[in-house]
């Protein structure tokens with residue numbers, strides 16, 4: 001097996017580029033907490049409405065700088081009353097589903113969470129700019145999938 | 156016989172430039188989406 | 196020409212492939228218009244039903260049948276005519292796959308399975324839909340084992356010899372396919388079918404998703420590798436040169452067995468139930484599988500340059516002009532490769548861990564797979580169709596067919612360029628995929644997405660319409676070369692299977708020691724999956740009942 005000199009140059013370049021990509025996302029994810037949505041918490045999908053924090057969905061202030069937003073997704077909407085959160089504060093979104101798989105996606109932000117029944121998806125995000133943001137479901141969930149949306153107000 | 160299989164002598168300058176064009180596309184697209192990610 | 200009975204099996208496979216292609220692309224056309232709100236469907240038909248048919252028929256059925264038609268032809272050509280057993284099992288495999296296809300399609304058409312081609316639980320389709328899918332897989336396994344049997348017979352009579360490159364690559368793809376299918380077979384047999392028929396009440400959703408994607412990612416390599424086979428083995432012949440490097444071609448293929456499977460979590464980066472450690476580990480493995488594609492890019496350009504220089508091309512890029520641009524068999528594949536440059540680059544972005552949040556389930560993804568499977572793979576298959584069918588039927592590929600072939604690939608390229616660019620940009624702006632309509636009651640953000648020069652509703656519809664036109668031209672070519680074109684009589688009219696020579700003297704023998712590769716692959720799969728999957732099983736939440744939300 002013999003590699004042409006130029007092929008060695010190309011593969012070295014390619015592998016270094018891939019390593020740099022991995023390094024950049026890896027460092028930013030694990031040392032600055034920029035990990036994608038996830039979480040290992042479970043929940044009984046039939047008892048969502050009786051289980052904290054989903055028994056009282058909506059915004060709760062945890063301390064001066066952090067808020068929690070609990071949301072229940074279902075075909076075809078979100079049970080999330082009064083979605084108003086401040087800009088510049090850490091918002092922890094917790095979402096689960098009572099039926100099929102959905103997503104909880106806020107337009108123009110990093111919030112793009114898959115919502116799986118039996119699981120609680122968590123994502124922390126800080127809004128920079130006040131405004132009204134579109135929330136939508138981007139995982140197919142049935143006939144009304146394209147009607148599944150909502151809005152969050154950042155003040 | 157082994158001469159034929161010996162790629163060391165073929166002129167592949169065009170190939171090198173072409174694959175680097177591919178490399179530039181990869182890096183450029185990645186950097187664009189990465190900066191969008193950071194900006195959001 | 197290969198044995199008549201082998202040709203018949205191959206032709207039936209290709210015939211089914213293009214039937215699926217016809218229906219699938221018609222669905223695609225409807226989709227672009229429905230999304231624009233330009234088309235109102237009758238009450239008995241639903242957007243998601245059409246989209247399910249589009250995904251299943253194009254991504255799963257068209258590709259699979261075409262691939263087997265190609266493999267059967269190439270294996271018969273490179274290793275000799277099939278024996279009676281190989282033939283019998285190839286037929287059984289074909290019929291079982293077809294039976295499964297028909298069952299699944301009937302269920303989709305009757306509205307019992309609008310679950311999309313990913314069929315995520317707890318959406319619950321008819322049990323027969325899942326049985327159909329299982330039969331499709333089992334059928335491909337039977338066809339696969341027939342080809343493996345043919346290969347084993349050849350190995351026994353050619354002790355100590357490396358197999359021809361085509362056969363080597365076919366076997367690589369089949370090994371990858373069989374290992375990959377274990378995941379989907381497990382979830383369909385042990386989770387979906389018992390649950391859909393009501394023998395069990397609930398399903399472990401996260402486990403079913405993970406088993407699906409254990410299969411789903413190597414699935415895309417099952418589409419891609421046959422296209423790479425054409426690039427490695429057929430393109431050099433069209434250019435009048437040998438394979439650039441036999442050993443590197445084989446090495447890149449075995450690397451696909453190793454690294455294309457333990458990577459499924461990169462489709463699940465934004466979901467719960469998998470810890471960041473395991474997600475990131477599979478991201479790293481995903482990046483490993485990019486390396487053989489980088490090798491392939493180099494081999495392709497080198498093949499072009501060597502051939503162009505042989506024909507008198509000088510300077511840095513003189514060789515480029517010497518490529519056989521007037522040969523539709525070559526130009527089609529060249530365009531296919533060109534589309535794969537941004538396609539592959541997009542894939543690296545999708546797999547880049549948190550960057551996935553920008554693109555996940557947006558129209559970007561739809562753009563992405565139309566410039567990976569929808570063009571590089573599909574157009575390579577189209578380019579092969581131009582000679583594969585005439586080769587199998589012994590008909591001419593007439594001058595007018597060649598011109599039509601050019602019209603077809605050029606319209607496909609233009610249509611795809613428009614549609615996929617619009618989809619990529621729309622996705623980056625945030626527009627979701629898999630939606631019948633994305634107006635969101637005229638929400639300001641949604642209106643903004645569709646406000647650009649490239650990202651308005653018209654661009655996608657124009658692109659989709661051109662694509663459909665192109666698809667119909669192709670169907671015409673297929674029908675002509677299959678049934679109607681005049682038979683080739685003169686030697687110069689006879690269409691050949693272009694298979695390049697490959698020097699294997701300096702290729703190390705261990706490359707064909709499959710147990711090494713299967714062993715390492717199993718090791719990597721266990722390392723990447725054993726702990727997270729067993730966690731999903733042992734720490735599962737109460738399961739989900741089924742829902743029919745359509």
Ligand code: HEM
Pocket residue numbers: 220221223224226227246247249250253254257258311312313561564565568569570573627628629630631658659660662663666
């Ligand atoms: C006439 C040509 C085609 C047109 C107009 C077309 C159009 C579309 C559109 C508009 C969508 C997105 C629908 C949505 O997300 O709401 C889509 C999805 C898709 N297309 Fe195509 N397409 C064509 C050809 C192909 C080909 C050749 C393939 C593969 C071989 C393919 C594979 C897929 C797949 C896998 C999906 C995803 C389905 C899903 O989300 O469940 N398409 N297509």
Ligand SMILES: [Cu+2]
Pocket residue numbers: 074075076101102103137138139140141145148
């Ligand atoms: Cu939804």
